[in-house]
Amino acid sequence: MKVKIWGCRGSLPSSGPENYIYGGNTSCVQVTHGDTCIILDAGSGIQRLGRFLGPEVREIHILLTHLHIDHTMGLGFFLPMYNPNVNVHLWGPSASGEPLLNRLRRYFSPPLFPVRLGDLPNHPIIHELDNEDFFIDQVKIHSEYICHPGPTLGYRLSVGNSVLAYLPDHELQLGSCNFPDDPEWTSGFEIAKSASLLLHDGGYTAREYPPKLGWGHSTVRDSIAFAKMCEVKKLAVFHHEPTRTDEQIDQILKDALQNQKLDFEVEMCAEGNVYEL
Amino acid sequence: MPAQPIELILARQFGDSLSMPVFLVDPEGNLLFYNEPAEGIFGLRFGDTGGMRVEEWATVFRPSDAHGNPIPPEDLPLVQTLTTRRPANGSFYIDNLKGERMLITVTAFPIEGRPNRYLGAMAMFWRSES
Numbered sequence: 492m493k494v495k496i497w498g499c500r501g502s503l504p505s506s507g508p509e510n511y512i513y514g515g516n517t518s519c520v521q522v523t524h525g526d527t528c529i530i531l532d533a534g535s536g537i538q539r540l541g542r543f544l545g546p547e548v549r550e551i552h553i554l555l556t557h558l559h560i561d562h563t564m565g566l567g568f569f570l571p572m573y574n575p576n577v578n579v580h581l582w583g584p585s586a587s588g589e590p591l592l593n594r595l596r597r598y599f600s601p602p603l604f605p606v607r608l609g610d611l612p613n614h615p616i617i618h619e620l621d622n623e624d625f626f627i628d629q630v631k632i633h634s635e636y637i638c639h640p641g642p643t644l645g646y647r648l649s650v651g652n653s654v655l656a657y658l659p660d661h662e663l664q665l666g667s668c669n670f671p672d673d674p675e676w677t678s679g680f681e682i683a684k685s686a687s688l689l690l691h692d693g694g695y696t697a698r699e700y701p702p703k704l705g706w707g708h709s710t711v712r713d714s715i716a717f718a719k720m721c722e723v724k725k726l727a728v729f730h731h732e733p734t735r736t737d738e739q740i741d742q743i744l745k746d747a748l749q750n751q752k753l754d755f756e757v758e759m760c761a762e763g764n765v766y767e768l
Numbered sequence: 769m770p771a772q773p774i775e776l777i778l779a780r781q782f783g784d785s786l787s788m789p790v791f792l793v794d795p796e797g798n799l800l801f802y803n804e805p806a807e808g809i810f811g812l813r814f815g816d817t818g819g820m821r822v823e824e825w826a827t828v829f830r831p832s833d834a835h836g837n838p839i840p841p842e843d844l845p846l847v848q849t850l851t852t853r854r855p856a857n858g859s860f861y862i863d864n865l866k867g868e869r870m871l872i873t874v875t876a877f878p879i880e881g882r883p884n885r886y887l888g889a890m891a892m893f894w895r896s897e898s
Contacts, residue, residue: 680771
C-alpha cells in the first residue's frame with residue numbers, strides 16, 4: 492500500500508508561510524494498492540488530490556470517519572465527482588436515526604453549497620458502516636466506532652502484513668479505562684494494534700487539554716502512549732491545531748519525546764508525506 | 769481478549785464516576801464491570817475479581833422476597849432486560865458474600881449502540897430500607 496498525506500491539519504484549513512512544512516489542508520489521505528484508490532476523509536486536502544488523479548482512475552472509494560466539516564468540506568471541490576466516467580463511493584458511519592445520505596445532503600444543498608447531490612453526473616454510491624469487516628478489492632478494511640463526538644469511525648486497512656490505522660479524531664482519555672494500561676478497555680485498540688503505520692490525533696499539548704476535555708481530541712503524549720500500547724511500528728501524529736506554526740509543532744514533538752525510550756518511530760505528520768507499507 | 773466496543777467503554781467510565789452502585793454486563797450476562805459502591809453490596813472488589821462469567825457471579829447473590837422465598841432468575845430486573853432488551857425495575861432482598869441481608873431496588877436498562885447494535889445492559893442499585 493502506498494499512503495500519501497494530502498491534509499493533516501485539524502478543524503480549519505490554515506495556509507501561510509508559517510505552515511510550510513506541515514501544511515494547512517484538513518484531513519485527507521490517499522491509499523493506493525494496484526488499481527485501487529481509497530481516500531480517507533474529504534477535508535480541504537481532497538481538492539488538490541482530485542487534480543492529480545490520472546484519467547485511468549474510474550472507481551474511487553472515499554471513507555469518511557465522520558461528518559465534521561473539516562472532514563467533508565472538500566467533497567464539493569473534488570473534480571472526479573463531476574466526471575461522468577468516474578464512480579465515487581462514499582462510505583461513512585451509520586447514525587441512530589438519519590441515513591448517511593440525508594446527512595450528506597445537508598452539505599450538498601444551499602446555503603452551504605450550490606450543487607445538490609442529484610445534480611452530479613453520477614450520484615455517489617452511499618455505503619453505511621458500523622463495526623464491521625469488508626474488502627475493497629484486495630484491501631481488507633475494519634471499521635469501528637471510536638471516542639469522538641457524534642458517530643465516528645476509525646479505519647484499519649490491511650494488505651497482507653501491511654496495516655494502516657487511521658484515527659485522525661480520537662479522544663483517548665475519555666474513551667478508555669486505566670489508560671494506557673488496559674487495551675481491552677481502550678477505544679481504537681482493535682484498529683491500531685500492531686499497525687505498520689498509525690495516523691493518530693495529537694492536537695493538544697498536555698497543558699492545553701484539561702479545558703478541552705470532551706471535545707474529542709488527544710494530546711501528543713497520549714497519542715505516543717497509545718502507539719506504544721498498540722505496539723505499532725510507526726506513529727505519525729495527526730490533526731495539528733490550525734493556530735500551530737511549523738516551529739511550534741517541532742517543539743511540541745521534542746517536548747513530548749523527552750525522557751521517553753521508544754522502540755518505534757514517531758513523527759509529526761506533514762502534508763505531502765508518502766509512506767510505502 | 770478483543771477490545772470492548774466504545775459504548776461499553778463509555779458506560780464503564782460513566783459507572784466508575786457514580787456514587788450509586790452500578791453493574792455492567794454483556795449480552796450473555798457476563799459481568800464486565802462493577803463500581804466501587806457496588807463492591808459494598810457485592811462483598812467483592814473489582815480489582816480482585818475483574819470481570820466474571822455469568823455462572824460465577826450469579827451465585828454470589830441469593831435473591832429472595834420479603835418472606836425469604838427464592839426469586840427465580842427470570843423475575844430479576846437485569847435478567848428481564850437481557851431477555852427482552854427493555855428496561856426493568858424491581859425490589860428484592862439479597863444475601864451477599866458477607867452474609868448480610870439487604871433490601872435493594874434495581875433498575876436495569878439495555879445498551880444499544882449505533883445502529884441498533886445490542887451490546888449488553890447496565891443495572892443501577894439502590895439500597896432500600898427494609
